[in-house]
Amino acid sequence: MKNIAYKIGFEGSLKKIFREPELNKQLESCWNKTSIALSACRNEYENFQILLYSQDGALENVSIEISDLVNGNNNSRIDHRNISKYQVGYLKTEKPPYPVEHVGFWPDPLFPFDALCIKQGLIQPIWITVYVPKESPAGHYYGSIRIKPANGVEKKVALNIKIRDFEIPEKSHLLLPFDFNTRDDMSAFDKFYPLEGDDRTEMLKKYLDYLADHKINSLIYGYLTCRDEKLLSIRRNAKGAYEYDFAKLENLLEYIVQKGFSFNIFIPDYCKNTKCTFIINPLLKDYAHLGDKIFTSPEFEKTIVELLQSYVAFLKKKGWLDRAYCSTWDEAPPKYYEHAKHINKMVKEAAPTLETSMSSNTYPDDLIANADILVTHLALYDENIAGKLRGKGKKIWCYVSNAPCDHPALYIDYPAVDPRILFWMSWKYQLDGFVYWNVNAWHYQLLGVQNYSADKAGIGLTPDTPWNVHHKARYAVNGCGTLVYPGKDGPIGSIRMELIRDGVEDYEYLWLLNHEIEELKKMVGDKNDAGQKLLEESEAVLEIVNKLITSNKIYENNPEKLIGARERIGDQIEKIINSIDSKEVSACPMK
Numbered sequence: 001m002k003n004i005a006y007k008i009g010f011e012g013s014l015k016k017i018f019r020e021p022e023l024n025k026q027l028e029s030c031w032n033k034t035s036i037a038l039s040a041c042r043n044e045y046e047n048f049q050i051l052l053y054s055q056d057g058a059l060e061n062v063s064i065e066i067s068d069l070v071n072g073n074n075n076s077r078i079d080h081r082n083i084s085k086y087q088v089g090y091l092k093t094e095k096p097p098y099p100v101e102h103v104g105f106w107p108d109p110l111f112p113f114d115a116l117c118i119k120q121g122l123i124q125p126i127w128i129t130v131y132v133p134k135e136s137p138a139g140h141y142y143g144s145i146r147i148k149p150a151n152g153v154e155k156k157v158a159l160n161i162k163i164r165d166f167e168i169p170e171k172s173h174l175l176l177p178f179d180f181n182t183r184d185d186m187s188a189f190d191k192f193y194p195l196e197g198d199d200r201t202e203m204l205k206k207y208l209d210y211l212a213d214h215k216i217n218s219l220i221y222g223y224l225t226c227r228d229e230k231l232l233s234i235r236r237n238a239k240g241a242y243e244y245d246f247a248k249l250e251n252l253l254e255y256i257v258q259k260g261f262s263f264n265i266f267i268p269d270y271c272k273n274t275k276c277t278f279i280i281n282p283l284l285k286d287y288a289h290l291g292d293k294i295f296t297s298p299e300f301e302k303t304i305v306e307l308l309q310s311y312v313a314f315l316k317k318k319g320w321l322d323r324a325y326c327s328t329w330d331e332a333p334p335k336y337y338e339h340a341k342h343i344n345k346m347v348k349e350a351a352p353t354l355e356t357s358m359s360s361n362t363y364p365d366d367l368i369a370n371a372d373i374l375v376t377h378l379a380l381y382d383e384n385i386a387g388k389l390r391g392k393g394k395k396i397w398c399y400v401s402n403a404p405c406d407h408p409a410l411y412i413d414y415p416a417v418d419p420r421i422l423f424w425m426s427w428k429y430q431l432d433g434f435v436y437w438n439v440n441a442w443h444y445q446l447l448g449v450q451n452y453s454a455d456k457a458g459i460g461l462t463p464d465t466p467w468n469v470h471h472k473a474r475y476a477v478n479g480c481g482t483l484v485y486p487g488k489d490g491p492i493g494s495i496r497m498e499l500i501r502d503g504v505e506d507y508e509y510l511w512l513l514n515h516e517i518e519e520l521k522k523m524v525g526d527k528n529d530a531g532q533k534l535l536e537e538s539e540a541v542l543e544i545v546n547k548l549i550t551s552n553k554i555y556e557n558n559p560e561k562l563i564g565a566r567e568r569i570g571d572q573i574e575k576i577i578n579s580i581d582s583k584e585v586s587a588c589p590m591k
Contacts, residue, residue, distance in 0.1 A: 004152045006059055006118075009051035010036040011125070013502060014416045014559030016107050016495070017051060019090055019122045023102055035158035039567065042167030043134045044505050047498050049088070050126040050145070052118050054152075059118040061150035064126060069141035069161055076137045078130070078161075085113035086493070088125040089463050093413050093478040094470040098405065100413040106478070108412050109485050110493040111463055118149075129498065130161060138165035164570050166577060168508040171260055174426055175433035176504065177220035177357075177397065178483075180207055181440055182228050183280060188443035188452040190230075192460050192486040200230065201252050206490035211439065212259040214497045215504040220327055220357075220435055221280075222264030225253065226311070229282050234307065242303050243310035257320050265311045265354075266326035268294070268304060270343060272333050279446075295339045305350045312351045321353065325373070329358040344370040357397065359435075373397055375435055378422075379407050381552055383429065390430070397433035398426070402473045402480040406553045410436065410496055412469055412479030417557045419496050423503030424562075425552060427510045428545050439497075441471065441481030448472030449482075460486030509569045513542050516576040523580070534579055541572040 009030040011017060018024050030051060040046040052062065064085055069078040089109035093100075110127050118124040141161050148154040182189040182204075193203050204224065219225060226232060231249040234242055246253070256263060268281055278288040287300050294300045308326070315321040326347045332340045337360075344356045348370065357373035361380050374389055375397040386396050400409050400422070408418040408425070426434050443452040451468050461467055471480040483500070485492035517538050524531030544565045548556040556562060 002057075002151065004054055004059055004149065005056040006052060006054035006149065006152050007031050008147060008155055008157065009033065009053070010157075011049045011051060012559060012563065013047035013049065013127075013495075013498065014420065014562065015049075016416050017049060017088070017123055017125045018102060018107070019105055019124075021053065021121075021123055024123070033157065035160060037160045037162070038130065039162040039164065039570065040130065040132045041164040041509075041570065042132050042136055043170065044132050044168055045498075045501060046130045046132070046161070047502065048128050050128060050147070051123055052126065052147070053123045054118065054120060056120070057151075058120045059149040059152055061115045062118060062152075063115050063148050064113065065146045065148075066128070066159065067143040067145075069130075069143040069159065071137065071139045071141050071163075073139055074137060076139070076141075078132065078136060078141055078143075080143075082131040082133060084129040084131075086110035086127040086129070087113050087116055087463065088127050088495070089461075089492075091412065091467050091469050091479075094476065096411070096413065096470075096477050097475050098477075101415075102413070106412045108469075108479065108494050108496060109461060109463075110495060110498070111487075127495070127498070132161075132163055134167055136163050138163050165574055166512065168505055168512070172215050172217060172504050172508065173511050174423070174431070174504065174507050175218050175262070175397070176216045176436075177218035177262075177433055178211065178216045178436045179219050179221045179223055179438050180204075180211065181223045181438050182230075183223065183282075184443075185279065185445045186438070186443075187440045189440070189486075191452045191457060192442065194457055196230075203490065204252060205255055207440075207484070208256060208259055208261070210484060210491040210493065210497075212261070214493075214501045216439075217260055217262065218433070219256070219261055219263040220437070221269060221330075222266070222327070223280075225249070225256065225263045226265050226267045227281055227283065232283065234283050241310075242306040244307060244314065246314055253320070254318075257323055262323045262325060264327040265308070265315070265324045266304075266328055266347065267307055269330050270294075270328060270332075270336075270340070271330040272336065276446075295336070301346060305346060308347065308350050312354070325355040325357060326351070327357045328371070329360070332358060332360040334362070341370055355395075359399070373432070375399060375433075377401065378425070378552055379403075379405055381429060386429065395432040396430070397435050398429070398431050399435035399437070401437060402471055402477050403475050408555065410479070410483065410500075411477055412496070415557055416495070416499055417559055417562060419499035420503035420506065420562065421549070421555050421557075423500075423507040424510070424545055425549055425555070427507050428549050429552075436483070438481040439483040440486070442486055444471070444481065448476075456486075459488050461492050462488075506566055509566060509573065510542070510545060513538065513569050513573050513576075516573055517542065519580075520576055534576065538572050538576060541568055544568060 010033050011030045038046045066083050068080050088107045090105040092105050095103050143159045145157050145159050181187040233245045235245050237243045274292050328343045329340045347356050355372040358371045359375035373395045378398045378400050408422050469479045471477050483494050483497050520535050
């Protein structure tokens with residue numbers, strides 16, 4: 001068999017690699033490297049890409065083996081089982097109403113790696129994720145990557161990683177209320193996975209695992225917790241009041257709590273389109289005939305209050321009430337502000353300890369008086385207004401959605417920097433949460449995303465499956481609402497979700513540096529020159545975020561500068577910790 005000549009390249013996670021070589025800019029420097037170097041702290045995931053390419057012919061049955069990573073100083077190691085490999089898949093976009101680098105095939109799905117064949121003349125990236133366990137000692141670790149096509153020579157390159165002497169927490173300091181949908185007309189989950197009972201619940205748990213592993217920690221709309229007819233039903237109790245039957249949901253809800261999620265328990269999604277309200281809230285279908293009268297119907301409100309009180313009583317009994325909140329209104333328009341205020345008041349009277357959240361794009365003073373969490377679009381975020389709201393004890397969440405924009409977004413055909421920079425913005429703007437409306441709009445009939453067909457039942461997306469990413473809502477955008485894909489055995493991840501997790505980890509670096517600065521302030525006296533110098537230097541490093549982000553629409557899109565900023569922050573965290581541990585500043589008089 002003839003040996004096919006091929007090239008190996010390395011690229012970081014912040015560059016999307018097109019299949020066609022001529023579409024990639026400034027890629028020449030990545031080829032024929034003999035090593036790749038990374039850095040991460042404990043409990044962090046770090047990503048990079050291996051690129052394989054041949055002009056000589058197709059590569060057959062390519063295998064990739066990655067060794068343990070070993071610290072030569074103390075023989076500690078990161079087991080190779082903490083290193084994951086994925087085949088980068090490509091989905092075809094359509095022309096959107098915003099400028100893009102390319103219309104055609106874009107990288108996004110990440111398929112579990114198996115020996116694969118690589119077509120002649122096309123680049124195939126392999127996505128590598130290294131997880132650093134919490135118990136890993138700091139230091140430099142070394143390993144190797146072996147690449148062997150059945151019809152090509154084996155090549156070996158070095159993999160080096162610097163483990164920093166701190167760790168990021170299991171639970172993020174930023175709330176990420178995303179959602180996962182099981183509706184037939186919004187995801188076709190039950191068609192892709194024709195399962196019942198415990199088998200269905202176990203599949204749902206796989207998706208919850210994936211979301212939790214990627215730092216998602218809240219379910220904003222509560223499709224699983226209060227809108228799934230296969231998990232939850234409504235009945236009347238002995239007194240004639242409406243209540244939930246939690247028999248089928250209880251097991252999954254316990255798992256949701258164990259995985260660290262908070263969740264919505266307010267069943268109606270009030271919005272300006274009442275038809276949509278009942279489509280996505282099937283448990284309330286008996287009231288669909290009311291239409292717009294739901295805004296004034298005492299009977300409807302009585303039912304809502306009884307159901308809410310039923311949920312609160314159940315959660316109190318289980319000890320889970322602290323995980324619940326009520327998302328009361330979705331993008332409330334001005335003409336419904338009075339109703340929004342009324343609903344928030346109604347919830348507070350029925351369940352005084354629960355926080356209420358509502359999204360709108362303007363917040364007059366009389367509206368914010370009775371909502372605890374205000375959710376606004378990132379494009380409309382105003383620092384002055386947000387400051388006034390915080391002064392009144394309100395929390396601020398932001399979201400991005402499906403409109404052409406000049407701010408960062410989560411579209412497939414936006415740069416890789418965008419999903420990550422969103423969380424630097426979350427830090428800069430002191431957000432309490434970052435919201436995204438859905439992760440699995442696989443088959444959204446209302447918005448033109450048609451992906452289910454009978455041959456995909458139990459199979460879902462494969463590397464060769466045509467898949468519609470064009471989301472035809474108010475605007476036709478690519479990839480909106482789809483951050484994870486249905487695979488035969490569970491979730492197929494995405495590059496965008498990896499970048500979201502990277503961004504949340506960046507947020508934790510910023511949080512840690514700020515925390516260390518505050519601790520340093522408590523220890524450094526006015527007469528301690530070394531301590532004052534370290535404090536001033538650390539505060540200057542924290543200011544990097546303001547150099548990267550001028551506004552929610554003007555921000556740095558150079559990957560090297562973003563990574564460089566993260567490295568400086570990591571270096572400074574370690575510098576403060578080492579200074580305190582070595583008593584360089586710890587003996588200073590208190591201010």
